Amino acid sequence: MTAQRASGGLFTAGLALALALVVGFLALPMAGVLVHVGPGRLTGSFGHQVTLDALRVSLETTAIALALIVVIGTPAAYLLATRSFPGRSLIIGLIALPVVLPPAVAGLGLLVAFGPSGILGPALHSVGVELPLTMAAVVLAQAFVASPFYVGMAYAAFAAVDPTLLEAARTLGVGPVGVFWRVAVPLARRGLTAGGALAWARAVGEFGATLMFAGSFQGVTQTAPLAIYAQFGTDLPGALALGAVLLVVSVVVLAGTRVLRAW
Amino acid sequence: MKAGGLAQGVFGLVALLVVAVAWGVAGCGEGNSLRVSAAASLRSAFTRYGAMFGHTVFSFGGSDQLAAQIRAGARPQVFASANRELPDQLFAAGLVERPVPFATNRLVLAVPAHGARVSSLAQLGRPGLRIAIGAPSVPVGAYTAKVLARVGAEGQKIRANVRSQEPSVDGIVGKLTTGGADAGFLYITDVTAVHGALRAIELPRTARPAVVYAAAVVRGGEEARARQFIAGLLGGPGAAALAAAGFGPAP
Numbered sequence: 194m195t196a197q198r199a200s201g202g203l204f205t206a207g208l209a210l211a212l213a214l215v216v217g218f219l220a221l222p223m224a225g226v227l228v229h230v231g232p233g234r235l236t237g238s239f240g241h242q243v244t245l246d247a248l249r250v251s252l253e254t255t256a257i258a259l260a261l262i263v264v265i266g267t268p269a270a271y272l273l274a275t276r277s278f279p280g281r282s283l284i285i286g287l288i289a290l291p292v293v294l295p296p297a298v299a300g301l302g303l304l305v306a307f308g309p310s311g312i313l314g315p316a317l318h319s320v321g322v323e324l325p326l327t328m329a330a331v332v333l334a335q336a337f338v339a340s341p342f343y344v345g346m347a348y349a350a351f352a353a354v355d356p357t358l359l360e361a362a363r364t365l366g367v368g369p370v371g372v373f374w375r376v377a378v379p380l381a382r383r384g385l386t387a388g389g390a391l392a393w394a395r396a397v398g399e400f401g402a403t404l405m406f407a408g409s410f411q412g413v414t415q416t417a418p419l420a421i422y423a424q425f426g427t428d429l430p431g432a433l434a435l436g437a438v439l440l441v442v443s444v445v446v447l448a449g450t451r452v453l454r455a456w
Numbered sequence: 457m458k459a460g461g462l463a464q465g466v467f468g469l470v471a472l473l474v475v476a477v478a479w480g481v482a483g484c485g486e487g488n489s490l491r492v493s494a495a496a497s498l499r500s501a502f503t504r505y506g507a508m509f510g511h512t513v514f515s516f517g518g519s520d521q522l523a524a525q526i527r528a529g530a531r532p533q534v535f536a537s538a539n540r541e542l543p544d545q546l547f548a549a550g551l552v553e554r555p556v557p558f559a560t561n562r563l564v565l566a567v568p569a570h571g572a573r574v575s576s577l578a579q580l581g582r583p584g585l586r587i588a589i590g591a592p593s594v595p596v597g598a599y600t601a602k603v604l605a606r607v608g609a610e611g612q613k614i615r616a617n618v619r620s621q622e623p624s625v626d627g628i629v630g631k632l633t634t635g636g637a638d639a640g641f642l643y644i645t646d647v648t649a650v651h652g653a654l655r656a657i658e659l660p661r662t663a664r665p666a667v668v669y670a671a672a673v674v675r676g677g678e679e680a681r682a683r684q685f686i687a688g689l690l691g692g693p694g695a696a697a698l699a700a701a702g703f704g705p706a707p
Contacts, residue, residue, distance in 0.1 A: 309635035325636030326586055326619035408588065408620025408631060415621075422623060426520030427593040429528065 223440060230430070230437045238434030246412040247420035247435065254328060254416060255396040258335040262392055266344045267385065271373055273344075274351035275359070285348065292341045299337055300405025307333065308406075330407035331414050335396035343385075343392035350384020351377060387450040394446040397439065489513045490681050493522040493530075495538035495595065495669065496624040497561065500649040501701035502536070508693040509685060518594040518624035526551055526674060533682040536671040536689075538595035538643075543672040552672035553679070558689040560704035561667040563599045564656040566632055566642040573638045577659060580639060581613025588628045588637035591621040595667075596628070600641040602665040629654070643667065645702040668707055 238244050273285060291299065305311045307324045317324065324330045354377055362376045378385070400418040407414045409423060417435055424432040489511045494502050496516045506512035515522065519537040523546060526535060535552055537543050543555035567574050574580060580587065590597025604611035619637060622628045625646050631637040633653050647656040671689060673682040688694035690706060699705070 304634050304636070314635070323586070325634070326588070326631065404623075404627070405630065406636075408627070408636065409591070409622060410618065410620050413619075423591050423593070423621070426518060426524045426591075426623075429524060 226433055226436045226440055230433045234430055235434050235437055238431055241431055243411060243415075243420055243424060244431065244435055247415055247417045248438070250328070250331070250412065250415060251397055251417040254331045255335060255393055258332045258339060258396045259389060259393045261332070261336055262340045262343045263385075263389055266340055267347055267378070268373075270344050270347035271351050271377060273348050274354075275356075275377075288341050288344050290341070291338055292345070294338075296338060296399065296401030297405065299334070300402035303330075303334060303337060303402060303406040325406060326408040326410070326414065328407075328413055331403055331416060334402040334406050335399045338399050338402060339392040339396040342395050343388040346384050346388025346391065347381070350381035350388070353384070354380045383453050387453045390446050390450050390453075394443060397442060488678075490534065490678065490685055491515070491532040492534040492536065492685065493517075493525065493532040494534075494536040495519045495522070496626045497538055497596070497643050497646055498536055498669070501645070501697045501703060504700070505688065505694045505697040508697070509688060512685070516624075516626075518591070520591075520593040520595070521623065531674055531677055533674055533677040533679070534671060534685050535674055536669065538667070538669055539598065540668050540670045542595070543670045547672060550675070552674050555670040555672040556686055556690070557668050557670045557706050558686065558694075559669040559698050560707055561643040561645055561669065561702075562658075562704070563596070563603060563641055563665060563667055564644050564647060564658055565639060566628075566647050566654045566656055567639045568632055568635065569652055569655045572655065574657075576657060577607070577663075578610070581610050581617065583617075585617045585639065586619045586637045587614065587617045588620045588622055588631040588640040589618055590625065590628065590641070591623055594622075594624055596625050596641065596643065597621060599665045599667055603641065603659060603663050606663040607660075648702045666707075669703070 273281060304325070306313060307317065307330075308314055309318060309323065309325065324333065358380065359372050359376055362372045367375065397416075398418060399416070400422070403414070403416060404419060404422075409415045409419045411420075415423065417439055421432045421435050421439075424435065490509070491513055492502065492506070493515045496518060499514075499516045502514055502516075506514060515532065519539060519542050522532075522535060523537065523542040526532070526546060527549070535543060535546065536558075537555075538561070540555065540557060543552060546552045547555055565574075565577055565580070573585065574582075579585075589600045592598060592601060604614055607614070620627070620631060622631065625642055628637075628640040628642055629646055629650060632640050632642075633650065642654075642656075644656055647654045671686045673679050673686065685694070689698065695705070
């Protein structure tokens, strides 16, 4: 009996040790960034033009990317969640793939698809569009890596809406657009908002695909993560300060989505 | 008894994890291999030299990034930079031994070998061209800034066409070979290394900056082997590999 209790205590201690390892390993780098910066240097770094330009580029590009994702992703997710058609599960799997795709592969893929010598390159060129090294390329890279987060969560949110409510609306004479816009979207709003927040956070953090496809130019294509990489060589405190800003943004987004889910 | 077995299992797992991490960390050092942090433009020459020197692992990147890693506590045994300033700064900070200049290079205008929209420096200011250069902090970008300052009013027009400031020569080569950029400033050795994908256009003699590479032994490591590696760059297999890649001899 005592032997059993002792081994039970040992087991719990083992679990606690494992958890301590996980927490320590994950928290140390994040705490390190904040401790290294300090509030004084953090506010001071907002005087640097590189930092301001990077934050502006990040805000502009991610706002456009998020708008595109929501406007196109919401009806797409609604279709996936409310109709069944051949190839539907294949499409759901395909949409989830960029979540686990290495960003470097995403960068290569975007070049091969939209670059000057890529699949759509000649067609784009003929209408006068050159994507690489432009702000539009930054938006495309962000939308590519971030949209699965939104579409996936929007799909789940629409799928969780009670179909009898949609049916009831229909029998009351609401048209299909009304059912979508006035019933399904309001009922799914929490999932849609959480998905939008996660997609935005992923877009803000985009690095590899952006560098490969859009390059890095201060004020045009140099987003905050690219500026951190560029500053690391010459201005480590500046890089850390910008890193701290992104860390705080991540905390806010995560806390916001938690609140949304509990709400 | 069953719980005891489980507890043992968890401990075994944690221990295994610790051992795996320790092993992995040791693996990063590749045992007794010489660790060399080198400018991205040295990749082909150093890879060839490393095969002859034996037991070397390389970390290639922008010289400024590699220097920043050493300042932040990374300890390769050799640091080879595409300029003299970065190793000199580390020497002044007491992090490396006195730097040794070991090679020279030549900055050129690089364009895609096929279908190039530019054939001379004079055309580089034409509106609508897309140019990729190095970031100001990386040596290739600093040399490019010197060139643009020396070509007078044309330099401003060229600057207006710059679409990307890349963290190392690798990024510039990538933008040119994928057609993302029409032209870029690279070292002649970078153009040679891609086997015909790019074409080099020589810069006017008066605009050319002096490009000198310097290497230094990083303090606190296996300094004897590091010195041996650097000695080989000045005469011997390292010097031969550098010459084969198109580098000039030390000044």
